[in-house]
Amino acid sequence: MSRIGASALSVVLAAILTLTVQTGVLILVVAVIVVVQGLLASAPAPADARGRSIPTPRSAATMSAGLVSCVVAMDPTLLLGADGSSVGQDGLVSTGVMAGILPGVAVGVFVALVAQMLRRDDRRELVLSTSSAISLALFASLASAWIGAARASSGPDVVTIAAVGLAASLLVWMIPIDRFVCGAIAVTVGAAASAVAALMVGGLPTWVFGVAVGSGTALFAILGQVLARAWSQGRVHASAGWGFPGAMAIAMAGPIVYLGGQLVTAGF
Template sequence: MTVTSRAVTTAVLAALLAVAAYLGPLWVAGAACLLTVLLAVGWARLLRLPAAGATAVVLLVAGFGGVAVAWATPDEPVLRNLPVVIALSLVLAFVAQMLRRGGRPRLVESVSGTTAGIVAAVASTGWVAAVRTDGGADLVVTSAVALAVASAVSALPVAGGWAGSLLAAALGAAAGAGTATALPGVEPVVGLLVGAVAGVVAGALRFLLDRQPALAGRLAAVAAVALPVTVTGMLVFVVGRLVL
């Protein structure tokens, strides 16, 4: 995938998430699981880690476990059991390394990369937690629209480097504020804030991954496409808890 096609695909994923939030929490949970799958299948190749299959399994367990825990928690705080999921996923990551054969080359790199992947996969749980709070569906729609706009801006030829990241953040904030004016559950100021967060994530990750040589591979590109959407989920939930 080219830089432009990755940015456009991320925008499409964010738009689909907005549609899922409109349809209901169960659809958002399904979208979070899909994001976990996309991230897991290419994460090891994105970071050029050994034992790609084991890394994918660990990330799938972490992401699905986080979504299941958030969905099964009936009242606030929705994510109170998430640390247990993260802890067990870290144990599973070490077990996966112990089961490796052939001398376990690049062990530290593999463990640290898998740990980062666990955090990224679990972050998608934030979308599920956000949509289940008061006014959460409108918050998720606002954030997802802002992320879609910011990602689309990142696809423009003039959107490279720091200037492009700032442009994505600014237009993401504007899109968030504009979307919030049409929704009853989110104030325009809140929409501006979560839109800015989504824009910063989209612009920063595009800038960060621009020169990653592994992106020439298709699976690595798939993980890079899903990463901004998964990471934004937890940030939106945190911002929503602070301002709603």
């Protein structure tokens, strides 16, 4: 049941992303991504060998990383140096490579370390606790790649094509059959759905582009759910059972969508 709930949430989030990107108002896309990052911050704390939850301050690190990555993804020129300087030229190049992720992760790491210093317990399992918080910060930063994709010249079309493939694959992923068989079918369906979507929108290359983006988005969305369910270790409350896995599918698919937008810009 939790897999169905998580997949349904991912489909709803993908549909909302599609609707918001079609409005052309970037701040609406950012709002959806912030919601996704909030769901990532709700991930359950890691457990030790006995199954006991380890105190892990993670919300601040996750959300700070996510918000910084969103701000930079909205306006990558924030990373540029002075006009005409070598720093400015290097920054101009780096903005084409998901510029918001590294600053977001850097902030998340710093906040995670400060949060560990402020723990009032004996800081047991310090390494596992810290690595979990930093991992969530990374996932939250990856989600901002949807914003970078939406800013591309054909961003609305790319996001729509990717979201269609993601939604179609996760609808198949709900089917209670062997997971490997279901995963293969889901990726195939996602690629086909994105290919059809690519043919229906104007101004994009061919159905081949839809197959490439759709299959990649479907694969990483499924991997995101699998990773999140393994992270949750069988816990079935709302955040662990479907909120966190549903958001992970969106976050993991983000870089693929971004790369699709860059391919279109480059004249794929």
